[in-house]
Amino acid sequence: MCSSFKSQLMLGQHALGDGTGVPARTISTPDVVKAALYFASATFNASTTAYSATGEVGNSGTYAAGGSTITMATPPSTDGTAGIFTPSASIVHTSFTAASFDCVLFYNSSQSNKAISVHTFGTTSIVAGTFTLTMPAHAAATALIAIT
Amino acid sequence: MDEPLIHTTKGNLHVSSLNYETTWEFEESYVKFIETYTLNGEVVRQSVHVLSMQGVFAEATAQSLN
Numbered sequence: 001m002c003s004s005f006k007s008q009l010m011l012g013q014h015a016l017g018d019g020t021g022v023p024a025r026t027i028s029t030p031d032v033v034k035a036a037l038y039f040a041s042a043t044f045n046a047s048t049t050a051y052s053a054t055g056e057v058g059n060s061g062t063y064a065a066g067g068s069t070i071t072m073a074t075p076p077s078t079d080g081t082a083g084i085f086t087p088s089a090s091i092v093h094t095s096f097t098a099a100s101f102d103c104v105l106f107y108n109s110s111q112s113n114k115a116i117s118v119h120t121f122g123t124t125s126i127v128a129g130t131f132t133l134t135m136p137a138h139a140a141a142t143a144l145i146a147i148t
Numbered sequence: 149m150d151e152p153l154i155h156t157t158k159g160n161l162h163v164s165s166l167n168y169e170t171t172w173e174f175e176e177s178y179v180k181f182i183e184t185y186t187l188n189g190e191v192v193r194q195s196v197h198v199l200s201m202q203g204v205f206a207e208a209t210a211q212s213l214n
Contacts, residue, residue, distance in 0.1 A: 001208040086203065095155065097157075117203070117204050118204075119177075119200065119203065120177075121177075121178045121200070122175065122180060124180070124196050124198070125194060125196075126194055126195065126196055127157060127191050127192065127193055127194040128155060128156055128157050128192065128193045129183070129193050129194050129196070130195040130196075130197070131197075131198075132196070132197040133198045133200065134197070134198065134199045134200065135200055136199075136200045136201055136202055136203055142201065142203065143203050144200070144203035144204070145206075146203060146204070146205045147205075147206045147207075148205050148207050148208065
């Protein structure tokens with residue numbers, strides 16, 4: 001597969017179908033991607049197709065249902081033969097309380113909340129504190145999403 | 149200079165009145181730093197900072213046309 005195609009997929013530069021069921025969008029404007037946190041008891045994996053409130057941590061501090069909008073200052077690109085994407089800022093929630101959550105779902109809130117990726121980080125509990133999720137390095141071997 | 153206060157489940161308390169502990173978790177895909185403040189054994193504030201070391205991969209395989 002051509003390496004350039006991998007990042008162009010994430011940039012929305014190819015439409016290999018007629019677009020049936022795909023909502024209209026402004027091509028020059030990035031979609032809004034959000035990150036929602038889930039309890040360890042919830043089941044989210046590669047089969048997940050969309051955001052769900054079931055199993056999501058409750059509203060607390062700066063966390064509200066649906067999660068936070070991620071910062072995407074760095075568009076998808078190609079590194080070597082991989083197409084890669086990584087949010088450009090950490091996810092931070094303060095004055096936050098939640099017990100036993102272990103998963104973050106990235107989803108496209110501009111496109112019917114369609115799921116993008118699921119990442120786990122071990123069972124975590126916060127008490128009136130701060131939760132910080134710092135993104136990995138934006139490179140082929142580490143990017144949050146890599147099509148290799 | 150006044151002693152700093154810190155927000156807890158018991159309200160704003162002097163930092164010196166609390167016990168402070170840190171722990172680390174090292175996994176292949178993340179590193180986790182946990183800060184815990186306790187008051188008489190009760191956790192009154194806990195913060196967690198996760199550094200993601202690696203994301204997810206989708207492999208595009210090359211196949212010959214049959």
